[in-house]
Amino acid sequence: MKNPIIVLGLCLIFSCNSRQEELPPPNILWLTSEDNSPFLGCYGDDFATTPHLDSLAAEGFLYTHAYANVPVCAPARNTILTGVYANSGGHQHMRSYYDKAAMIQPYPRMLREAGYYCTNNSKEDYNINPDQNQDFWDESSNKAHYKNRPEGKPFFAVFNTTISHESSIHQSIPSGQLRHRPEDVTLPPYHPDTPEMRHDWAQYYDKVEDMDQRIGELLRELEESGEAENTIVFYYGDHGGVLARSKRYVYESGTRVPFIVSIPEKYRHLYPAEQPGSEVSRLISFVDLVPTVLSIIGSEIPDYLQGNAFLGEQKTEDPEYAFMFRGRMDERYDMSRSARDSKYRYIRNYMPYRVYGQFLEYLWRAPSIQSWEAAYKAGECNDVQSRFWNTKPAEELYDTQNDPWEVNNLAYDPRYEEVLQRMRTATKDWMLEIKDSGFIPEAELIDRTAGTTTYEYMRQSELDLNELVDGANLASNPRKGDLPFLTAMLEHEESAIRYWGATGLLMLGGEAAEAVEELKNVLADPSSNVKVVAAEAMYRLGHEEEGLQALYEVLQSSNSFARTHALNAIDSIEDDEEATHQAVLDMIGMVGEFNRSHYDLRAAKGLLTKWDIDPADHGYDMNW
Known part of the structure; x- marks a missing residue:
């Protein structure tokens, strides 16, 4: 005789499966905001005024460990669009317009093939060649709306609000008009009390409140459309922000985002926890969004996608890590990689010889960072507040549970050696697995990928990425005993290895004096990136004229990112000679197009400002 309990259980399972099969495909609505960390009441922020998002969280599921894979918008959006880490596809630099590999399909195309009507209102900014932006969406404009879909079609709709964007603090609102009082702000320990x-913190909380109001309007609109019971709603910020040391930096403040999912009762089989209103501690990041959406709608997940579905029938086991990265930010080069587990954050800095707070024209529009810089120069900052203006350690490790602002670096504490080794290994394994293109300098990569894409080049060339990563790891944290290895790297046939060899010698400073002749030889290197780093190293070793002449040569390169690299070096060495002024002015004249979309011109303008030179006096209109 059959066990009646087993029979009943099977009946319930088949009944449940039958109902799932009868359900219509859900609509999916993405509501996104810009540049905001989880400054929401539902995340425990008592200073925030966010009633609509708090209500959405109470009715849905709040993810406590959600991350942008890169702390700036365009590469983050590229990762979302493709389901591939931007540094895997060659799109990690902010901003860039390189070709996307044809095999990598943008998710709206996949959803349209699955029968969805797809709309985007309205920001794109995908960090790819604009010619490849065509035909992703059924509609993409500030009028795009799911209401325009053909009858009977499910929709996938994105509404992006820019209210909380970084630019919202560039123009100060009078303090008397602010709803959040500046005197009530709790400052992070790394910000001086100016x-x-x-004021900027208080103004930003006002903008987050305004953003919440807009989200509320979009949610009401969904209710009024009669589609709320058929629609899964996602809300998330596109990366952290927005005051200095958040956006652009691979800390919690730059990468952790608010992330809420609301799922109607009829789709309760998709719930990530037992009941709505729950918190979900699973690590998720933007690379997971495409596989998750495909899992929700029951479509096959392509093998090339690099993330994990966190909802639906193809949901994976919880990952141990989320990974993050940064490359060039506008006119400034830097490079970091990061891993986050449930408790710790590991950061590997590959250009530790650059200060955290490199001047960025756009970032410096905020009064807050100008006041921070002034306070530092006046000697008014404590040790924690001063670090932003100094060079970096090669590695950083933070206990985010006990040190949420990440100011106590544990990487050099022997008690955390096991954690450090584990996360260091995980980060390297990830970089090799995704074929991280960031270890080849940008200008060099442009030359190598003419006629192909970075994604394809990294998979089809004979490049030994493991050797390259090992070289970069050595170069970014060298010791005097490494001098023979670094010098030998200068003679390698692979120019990217030579670049990292020169970087290691630059890092060693005076301890690299024995390698002056070898450095002098690579001042004529065919790779402009090798030449720039070797030139800076030579300058710092006392061979100023030879170093400067090499930098002047690169300023006349036809590659704008080689020129940008050279300008970064000139800025760092603080050279203020008339010949250097003239070399930069000559470069500006050679470029000719005076607009801020040229990052070499942005870097050049920053130098002229520092030197108190008005470009208008030389016939150049750079008043952007």
């Missing part, structure tokens, strides 16, 4: 800092 009036401008308090």
Whole structure:
């Protein structure tokens, strides 16, 4: 005789499966905001005024460990669009317009093939060649709306609000008009207590409140459409922000995002926890969004996707890590990689010889960072507040549970050696697995990928990525005993290895004096990136004229990112000679197009400002 309990259980399972099969495909609505960390009441922020998102979280599921894979918008959006880490596809630099590999399909195309009507309102900014932006969406404009879909079609709709974007603090609102009072702001320990800092924080909380109001309007619109019971709603910020040391930096403040999913009762089989209103601690990041959406709608997940589905029938086991990265930010080069587990954050800095707070024209529009820089120069910052203006350690490790602002670096504490080794290994394994293209300098990569894409080049060339990563790891944290290895790297046939060899010698400073002749030889290297780093190393070793002449030569390169690299070096060495002024002015004249979309011109303008030179006096209109 059959066990009646087993029979009943099977009946319930088949009944449940039958109902799932009868359900219509869900609509999916993405509501996104810009540049905001989880400054929401539902995330425990008592200073925030976010009633609509708090209500959405109470009715849905709040993810406590959600991350942008890169702390700036365009590469983050590229990762979302493709389901491939931007540094795997060659799109990690902010901003860039390189070709996307044809095999990598943008997710709206996959959803349209699955029968969805797809709309985007309205920001794109996908960090790819604009010619490849065509035909992703059924509609993409500030009028795009799911209401325009043909009858009977499910929709996938994105509404992006820019209210909380970084630009929202560039123009100060009078303090008397702010709803959040500057005197009530709790400052992070790394920010000095200046009036401008308090004001920008308070103004930003006002903008987050305004963003919440807009989200509320979009949610009401969904209710009024009659589609709320058929629609899964996602809300998330596109990366952290927005005051200095958040956006652009691979800390919690730059990468952790608010992330809420609301799932109607009829789709309760998709719930990530037992009941709505729950918190979900699973690590998720933007690379997971495409496989998750495909899993929700029951479509096959392509093998090339690099993330994990966190909802639906193809949901994976919880990952141990989320990974993050940064490359060039506008006119400034830097390179970091990061791993986050449930407790710790590991950061590997590959250009530790550059200060955290490199001047960025756009970032410096905020009064808060100007006041921070002034306070530092006046000697008014404590040790924690001063670090932003100094060079970096090669490695950083933070206990995010006990040190949420990440100011106590544990990487050099022997008690955390096991954690450090584990996360260091995980980060390297990830970089090799995704074929991280960031270890080849940008200008060099442009030359190598003419006629192909970076994604394809990294998979079809004979490049030994493991050797390259090992070389970069050595170069970014060298010791005097490494001098023979670094010098030998200068003679390698692979120019990217030579680049990292020169970087290691630059890092060694005076301890690299024995390698002056070898450095002098690579001042004529065919790779402009090798030449730039070797030139800076030579300058710092006392061979100023030879170093400067090599940098002047690169300023006349036809590759704008080689020129940008050279300008970064000139800025760092603080050279203020008339010949250097003229070399930069000559470069500006050679470029000819005076607009801020040229990052070499942005870097050049920053130098002229530092030297108190008005470009208009030389016939150049750079008043952007």
